[in-house]
Amino acid sequence: xxxxxxxxxxxxxxxxxxxxxxxxxxxxxxxxxxxxxxxxxxxxxxxxxxxxxxxxxxxxxxxxxxxxxxxxxxxxxxxxxxxxxxxxxxxxxxxxxxxxxxxxxxxxxxxxxxxxxxxxxxxxxxxx
Amino acid sequence: xxxxxxxxxxxxxxxxxxxxxxxxxxxxxxxxxxxxxxxxxxxxxxxxxxxxxxxxxxxxxxxxxxxxxxxxxxxxxxxxxxxxxxxxxxxxxxxxxxxxxxxxxxxxxxxxxxxxxxxxxxxxxxxxxxxxxxxxxxxxxxxxxxxxxxxxxxxxxxxxxxxxxxxxxxxxxxxxxxxxxxxxxxxxxxxxxxxxxxxxxxxxxxxxxxxxxxxxxxxxxxxxxxxxxxxxxxxxxxxxxxxxxxxxxxxxxxxxxxxxxxxxxxxxxxxxxxxxxxxxxxxxxxxxxxxxxxxxxxxxxxxxxxxxxxxxxxxxxxxxxxxxxxxxxxxxxxxxxxxxxxxxxxxxxxxxxxxxxxxxxxxxxxxxxxxxxxxxxxxxxxxxxx
Numbered sequence: 001x002x003x004x005x006x007x008x009x010x011x012x013x014x015x016x017x018x019x020x021x022x023x024x025x026x027x028x029x030x031x032x033x034x035x036x037x038x039x040x041x042x043x044x045x046x047x048x049x050x051x052x053x054x055x056x057x058x059x060x061x062x063x064x065x066x067x068x069x070x071x072x073x074x075x076x077x078x079x080x081x082x083x084x085x086x087x088x089x090x091x092x093x094x095x096x097x098x099x100x101x102x103x104x105x106x107x108x109x110x111x112x113x114x115x116x117x118x119x120x121x122x123x124x125x126x127x128x
Numbered sequence: 129x130x131x132x133x134x135x136x137x138x139x140x141x142x143x144x145x146x147x148x149x150x151x152x153x154x155x156x157x158x159x160x161x162x163x164x165x166x167x168x169x170x171x172x173x174x175x176x177x178x179x180x181x182x183x184x185x186x187x188x189x190x191x192x193x194x195x196x197x198x199x200x201x202x203x204x205x206x207x208x209x210x211x212x213x214x215x216x217x218x219x220x221x222x223x224x225x226x227x228x229x230x231x232x233x234x235x236x237x238x239x240x241x242x243x244x245x246x247x248x249x250x251x252x253x254x255x256x257x258x259x260x261x262x263x264x265x266x267x268x269x270x271x272x273x274x275x276x277x278x279x280x281x282x283x284x285x286x287x288x289x290x291x292x293x294x295x296x297x298x299x300x301x302x303x304x305x306x307x308x309x310x311x312x313x314x315x316x317x318x319x320x321x322x323x324x325x326x327x328x329x330x331x332x333x334x335x336x337x338x339x340x341x342x343x344x345x346x347x348x349x350x351x352x353x354x355x356x357x358x359x360x361x362x363x364x365x366x367x368x369x370x371x372x373x374x375x376x377x378x379x380x381x382x383x384x385x386x387x388x389x390x391x392x393x394x395x396x397x398x399x400x401x402x403x404x405x406x407x408x409x410x411x412x413x414x415x416x417x418x419x420x421x422x423x424x425x426x427x428x429x430x431x432x433x434x435x436x437x438x439x440x441x442x443x444x445x446x447x448x449x450x451x452x453x454x455x456x457x458x459x460x461x462x463x464x465x466x467x468x469x470x471x472x473x474x475x476x477x478x479x480x481x482x483x484x485x486x487x488x489x490x491x492x493x494x495x496x497x498x499x500x501x502x503x504x505x506x507x508x509x510x511x512x513x514x
Binding site for chain 1: 248249250252253256260261262263264265266267268269270272273274276277278279280281284325326327328329330331372374375376377381
């Protein structure tokens with residue numbers, strides 16, 4: 001899995017998604033073909049770093065490798081360009097995590113330890 | 129290779145639960161033997177196995193040849209079809225289309241899953257493979273977490289209460305009391321759901337289908353197969369459809385487009401109006417998924433799936449009975465086998481063999497089997513029992 005993280009580093013560190021060169025639609029996660037107009041002229045584009053919570057949950061039993069972080073908040077966030085991202089919400093008071101809350105992207109350790117001993121980083125969000 | 133009618137000639141299945149003493153192969157063979165009975169010593173033209181994660185659950189892949197050989201039917205064309213939790217329904221759909229087209233005359237479909245040999249966190253990891261490794265698993269989200277996100281959104285958008293959301297699990301458990309193969313044959317109250325442990329807020333343990341082992345099989349034939357069968361049911365239509373892969377990629381997370389499209393297409397092939405259905409087996413892996421499925425198929429208006437269940441519309445004797453043997457919550461959800469259990473149950477209903485769970489006069493039935501959170505949906509319609 002370590003190579004996957006390396007390959008995706010731009011996605012994970014800077015929220016790089018896609019923009020359609022023909023109709024301008026933007027996507028995160030990135031796409032191979034525009035889901036609005038069908039064009040294959042797709043370029044990388046950094047997504048806005050801010051948005052708001054569409055829905056959230058507090059996960060008590062996470063995937064293996066994330067136990068040390070549990071329980072933690074997960075949210076579907078609508079970024080300011082209308083794209084959506086699934087992310088953890090961290091470094092935020094419990095009462096601030098709610099539907100409609102404004103959030104911004106931060107870089108944090110994604111896993112305490114990668115499978116091969118590497119530490120993996122990626123986007124998380126916090127309330128503002 | 130003329131197109132003809134396709135029928136389920138027979139079914140076989142194991143009880144669902146903790147089969148500590150049986151392997152993946154043991155379970156598959158047990159279910160398959162029941163379904164193969166009308167063939168005698170003849171082999172089916174193909175054996176198609178529906179399974180999601182035998183690689184993790186049993187350290188085993190290559191299930192087609194494995195099962196064929198175990199049945200003493202090596203030489204037969206055999207392979208596995210995988211579409212996460214929709215693996216069973218998808219394997220059935222492949223077989224149905226092959227038999228109906230006349231490309232082959234008979235097919236054995238076996239759905240099988242071995243889950244209980246795994247530790248709980250390994251089950252979480254296995255189920256998470258239905259979702260994106262790069263964007264869902266990467267943030268530590270389990271499959272239950274995605275459904276928790278969906279449940280909160282659903283409840284907030286439509287003003288659905290905790291007790292209303294509990295209505296489908298309560299209905300499932302009530303129906304399973306008299307179902308011999310069900311994993312949990314015990315009635316529950318809404319309080320049991322709302323007091324069970326929190327999994328992914330607002331979803332609690334009793335919102336979620338359990339973990340169990342099981343296998344279910346059918347023999348599909350056309351008129352060219354020359355198979356004598358005491359009871360047969362015609363497959364009137366079937367379709368696999370897909371949605372945008374993950375909920376966060378969808379414009380409207382509450383719109384189960386795959387189910388909507390698969391149901392519409394299957395009913396269109398059957399030439400049947402939804403009002404004609406006597407029962408529907410709904411894929412309620414989580415309470416909220418059952419509600420959204422009922423809405424996608426048009427039985428409930430948006431936001432009304434759980435509320436309608438609470439009002440008794442989907443109960444035995446109600447307008448449209450669902451999950452007549454307990455659904456995913458109480459009959460159980462051995463993922464790759466679930467779609468095949470639904471189909472076997474529809475067969476029992478339409479041939480009048482459902483015992484205490486019989487829907488009186490059942491004439492037409494539909495089954496809806498989802499992979500992921502409606503990332504895939506396989507819907508089939510049955511009728512014309514003889």
